[in-house]
Amino acid sequence: MINKEAKLDSNLFSNTAFKATRDGFGDGVVEAAKINKDVVLLCCDLTESTRSLAFKQAFPDRFIEVGVAEQDMAGIAAGLAFSGKIPFITSYAVFSPGRNWDQIRVSICYSEANVKIIGAHAGISVGPDGATHQALEDVSITRVLPNLTVVVPCDYYDAKKAAIEAAKFKGPFYMRFAREKTPIVTTQETPFKIGRAELFRHGKDVVIIANGPLVYQSLLAAEELEKEDINAVVINCHTVKPLDKETLLKYAQETGAVVTAEEHQINGALGGAIAELLVENYPVPMKRVGVRDRFGESGQPDELMKKFNIVKEDVIKAVKDVMAMKKSKK
């Protein structure tokens, strides 16, 4: 049963609206800039596709074009942050944090520079551009960096709120966004707090911990599982680091079975983080839905999501597997 307090979109399953998380960022960062004059935005020759154009038009004096130089962008942002600015650095996630990881590590995270790293076009849903442009490792490589908060918004509103909250949040921050239009799950009223996992659906048999577009797929999966008398909890775990340990462990304990779902490699990101949490605190049967240690390829986003096993059906299968594990354990 959907958690009413989450104030999800009432048309979620019938007349679903679509909008890209990158548009949520683009709208959110303009809001953030209106609230705080120190917000500046840096871009590496990808103004339109990272949805930084509206910011550039609204605040031309606070927009900095760096050219195709992601390492330089990270360093410049650190210098701006040391001078009191709140820089958002935007590029594709494969380039930033992909190419400039060392600069993010030393100049930003180690130095606690108040920089917001925006990884656009993340995930396999970038589609036709192929594997080089499909960031499937960015959450893993950022999650291991001390001082860095890592957020994966589930839809347009989640992304918009994340951008606004990021500007208020003090410290290094990474957010990933997708190019493709994805279902709008939440509303303007849905609670969003950095570091807090949100309960989207009540249940008792299994908890599905998801982020990004897999939150919607998980809600769909839960609806179908209901018909088979399996009641699944669904949690939007947008903040991969720091994890909301209390909430996550609570539902792991209540249900005794966990599935994670994300548009990312299964190693080291949300699935890895939850596995670490459970093993150290409350081991229960667990399955991970994600890309299984391989590179993507060209194709249409929906074709790729299916081929790489990160859709509703894969969540359902994982739930059934984990339920069987739970049963055999008893």
Added chain:
Amino acid sequence: MLNKIHDIEKLYEISNTIRQDIIIMLLEAGSGHSAGPLGMADVFTALYFNVINHAPENPNWPERDRVVLSNGHICPVMYATLARAGYFPVEELKTLRKLGTRLHGHPHNLALPGLENSSGPLGQGLSIACGMAYAAKMDNKNHHIFCLMSDGEHEEGQIWEAAMFAGKNKLHNLTGIVDRNNIQIDGFTEDIMPLEPLKEKYESFGWHVLEVDGHNIRHIIDACNEAKAIFEKPTLIVAHTIPGKDVSFMEFKYEWHGKPPNKEEAQKALEELRKLRTLGGKIISEHQ
């Protein structure tokens, strides 16, 4: 704000003291870099005791000039300079690289007052300095940003990305200083990866370039003042230095890039350095 010292002889005494500090620190630490720090002692002295506006008792004074150290491995010279300028007790220099120290093997901005950035992995400083210079221009602030770099680290591509950015944005409040000592870990820079013509490279990126004898404190100060006066471009000062300067057996030897002196070597180095103390323009032994 720290009073500026204009007596050149006095400045040479300070750089000599800093060189002695470096030897003592490296001996205590048992690891670290010798040649680069000794080579840059005159540049650091000129900067911190004459050129920049800063306030050691108030390290975060917003109007201060910024010194970004890009090649973090020469930090012993920066630590000794900061201590001698009054940022922290000179005695603390002996904690270099030891557990619990604020003087890490490579500098950490949050550990010690007076450090603007963290560095070690090469090539990152100029971008940070560009960000600081850009922010100062945005806010109509008048402070100046100095970025100290090694010659070897110019093999990193990021430096050239930053050089393009500075040229494009005419960051006149930014001055780069390259320690042109011609050595790096594996050998001479021109053998490892030729950097010349360095002056022309920077000029073609839109910079004003000056070349100085990196051991002539008067000329270093003059070059920095010229750099501040140039209003249309960022300035690069190529400081020609001698690695291991003033320690005879270390001078010009790339073998001393990344190792500290042992006890005997340190003793010999200190003796040589003490003999160089100048008083009234005459070189005399301190013990004479």
